[in-house]
């Protein structure tokens with residue numbers, strides 16, 4: 113190895129280590145935040161008798177939900193723990209989970225810089241909360257994270273500025289975003305922004321609540337990072353009425369047998385709201401890394417050959 117190659121390897125090794133240190137500190141600060149806000153942390157499950165259908169959502173491109181049979185039961189690999197959150201929140205109260213998700217995205221998604229086929233989200237749910245409650249909870253989270261990480265030495269080593277989160281953030285409907293930026297608004301709207309913003313009112317999965325006062329409008333929200341980094345978080349007020357959930361599962365054309373186990377438990381859900389934000393996307397944004405896979409030690413980028 114020539115001298116130049118060796119120093120480049122050392123430089124990229126230092127960058128890799130710096131990103132991993134930030135992942136570690138983000139996990140610590142996230143745990144402190146939810147703990148101080150009196151959420152109970154549940155351990156994740158990775159196999160479930162029902163899981164998030166991830167659609168219909170124009171932003172979703174997964175090839176399939178992985179199924180396996182074990183001792184006579186059919187399981188799905190977790191796309192997200194949303195359905196499990198709805199069941200747990202009515203008994204436990206405010207909950208959060210560091211949830212590993214597997215989403216078998218198409219190979220071309222590897223080039224967006226934002227997609228992984230295996231990642232971890234911080235996923236939380238609050239009984240009795242509104243969309244506005246969740247937005248302000250998350251604004252407190254990001255503000256506190258920014259303060260906690262401000263002096264982190266990894267930023268200097270990576271040559272990037274520490275984050276400057278200045279909530280409260282703009283709330284924009286996806287209808288307005290489509291008018292301004294077209295149907296693929298996420299990239300250009302994110303590039304045009306200088307602070308994160310909330311995109312609200314998508315038509316999405318059956319578990320997002322439709323506004324009873326304004327049918328056709330949905331009480332959900334995505335947080336979008338500025339600078340072209342795109343979606344940070346997605347969440348919603350939930351549909352809790354079992355009959356409306358059944359109707360919407362039929363409407364969406366998702367296979368009803370995949371939700372049988374969930375529906376058996378979903379007869380007395382409580383109103384709740386929550387969201388999930390990707391840990392790798394958050395650290396990619398903080399470190400201004402070219403690809404979200406750059407913050408993983410074991411890269412899981414669609415279309416790339418996996419080392420181990």
Ligand code: ASN
Nearest residue numbers: 192194346347386387388
């Ligand atoms: N975690 C998201 C939510 O709470 C769901 C998802 O990841 N698709 O709404």
